[in-house]
Amino acid sequence: MSLNSHMNVLDFTLLSLLRRKFKNFGIVLVFTLIVFITGSILFLSYSFKREALLILKGSPELIVQRMSAGRQELIPVDRAKEISALPGVSGVEPRYWGYYYDLLVKANYTILASSGSLSAGNRLLQGRLPGPEEKGVAAVGRGVAKARFIDIGSTISLVSSAGDAMDFDVVGIFESDSELLTADLIVLGRPDVIRLFRMPPYMATDLAVTVRNETEAPVIAGKVRSRFPDTRPILRKEIIRTYDAVFGWRSGLILTLFAGALVAFIILAWDKATGLSAEEKKEIGILKAIGWETSDIIEMKFWEGLVISLSSFLLGIILAYVHVYFFGASVFAPALKGWSVIYPDFRLAPFIDPYQIAMLMALTVIPYIASTIIPSWKAAITDPDEVVRG
Amino acid sequence: MRKSLVFGLFVLGCVLFLAALGATSHVRVSHFLAVSRDLGDITATLKLTDISFSDDARYTRNPSQADIFSAFQDYPGSIEHFPSGSVTPPPDFTSLGAAMKVRGQ
Structure with missing residues (x-):
């Protein structure tokens, strides 16, 4: 297939997404929120950890x-x-x-x-x-x-x-x-x-x-x-290890917030993976009836998953960066400050771990695309007449 | 304009914005690394063991000194002995007009 035909499928996919704009904008909103929360936690904890380790190198x-x-x-x-x-x-x-x-x-x-x-x-x-x-x-x-x-x-x-x-x-x-x-x-x-x-x-x-x-x-x-x-x-090693644990993946606040975000995302992906709506099935049936191949439908669904998950990922990660490094993690700050009256402004140095970003992308974008493609593939290999009639 | 082109431009815009954020982060990290030498000097001179992350409890002000091993002690991430701690909110600090105004500046 030429580049133009891929772009045609993408055009069709975007128009199809816009036809169900409220539902799809809702998914993008929830998805962005999940990436935003998870990304903010990753940025915040990694920067705290790196700063603490650098600062405490001189401890006794x-x-x-x-x-x-x-x-x-x-x-x-x-x-x-x-x-x-x-x-x-x-x-x-x-x-x-x-x-x-x-x-x-x-x-x-x-x-x-x-x-x-x-x-x-x-x-x-x-x-x-x-x-x-x-x-x-x-x-x-x-x-x-x-x-x-x-x-x-x-x-x-x-x-x-x-x-x-x-x-x-x-x-x-x-x-x-x-x-x-x-x-x-x-x-x-x-x-x-x-x-x-x-x-x-x-x-x-x-x-x-x-x-x-x-x-x-x-x-x-x-x-x-x-x-x-x-x-x-x-020992100084124990002090450093404490900070590694306090701001690590498995620690209190981080775990609590991340677990909530992860559960929400699993529910979203599960909902998508367990089946297509009657309208979506009908659309696939009609496309098959007018001559679309199974591979075209899978490509369309791939684009659909990519458009939603990549847009949400990019928006979520940008918002997380701005939130943590320009606004001092103002959403989490009340929880971090707790009962403190004197507390530092969280003007953190933006230490970024590319591995964590790649992991976050792999854990959100790829499963979402997979969960969009699999039920569509099942519908696409079924007889169009059966699909349209439900 | 084709919808696919609009989407392509959106993705490109986001990637360029992320690249710009990456460049600013490089500058800010360099500044911190320069400052961290002075911070290390303060840590070594005053023999500090902890960062002033949150001073609402001894175990958050000095996590490295928390008594993890002994009974009825508090430490970061500990499971509370009594459930009251989880449902008791911080007191209302708004009565501290002057102090809070300073913080709001």
Whole structure:
């Protein structure tokens, strides 16, 4: 068959689709919605995962936390000496951090003790970090700054566990590009964190362990665990794996939303595959009667499936991209934010996995075309007279 | 104009639009990769273990620190011990006029 005859069949198919425009536009709408939801989830989860993995590459190789009665407890700082004596450990540094609920704006902050200064060329901090032993100063995340209307030079007041008001001069504000990491952070000097949380002397929240060779980290974690059975070592690999799972295919929100979309699509495809309407059967019968071959009818049905599924796929994937990367996934954002008052704007970098797009296309376009062709082929090989009479 | 040509132009338009989105994504990813060096510096200096994805619960603020192994703990994707958690909506934050206005900007 020449190209022109294929175009003629396509012309006929498009006219036939337009004759049943309400039904077909309905299918395109539902199909586009399914691709949009699934595509948005794929874009969102993949970008989150890639960003998290890139950002968390610099996390400590090993975190040692103390457990008591099934809950995390403060850890004695003197354990750092014993851990640093283990072969392969290059340094142990206590971390002082905790959560703070701000009654004023009903938001949770993460309070963290400073343990050094950022590199000179770091563009993500306006101002500076407090020194590790400095008192009365703070660097805050953009989310905290917005919620408390503060800028560099302002004062932020927090209430300590002892009930005293503690004022801090804001010397640094993290830029909005770092929101995914710092939105709710307040960085203080170590003495201020200890006073704010009324931590007992010589106790820290946990210990950050640096190892010379990361492949040895699990062995060191095992040694720490056998030396201190009440501790829980968390490896950087486990942290990364957690994010892989949180934003992976099989995870909570992703699974829930995707399962709903998948079920809806299966119902749609099943409805198409289980049979043709009386009108469609009659159309096939008439076409056969006027001289169309079975192969022509199959081609027409192939075009029909392709027009609907390809149009829906292209529209759905474009809408998903625009939704996630230009509108910050505004449809899913309320679910992701949950009860949070301070949350980052989801201005994600558009990391695209071509394999996922290809999979989505293979899972939507091909089954739909198949489900359109198979019942038509059955009708096309039946005697036209029988088909038209029903 | 032939209907098949209109459809062909529609598909071509969509593909070109996707290609343009692909080009912009390349630029934005390059920007992020440049910024990610500074983000990595913040992570390493402050010894951070988690991204500030959602701070409505400890296990969403610090998923890597969630106590997955112990009884009656919450963690991402956990099956709730009590069904109330699934049907309890977040409180109405609209009373927080000032804070929410900032967020709306």
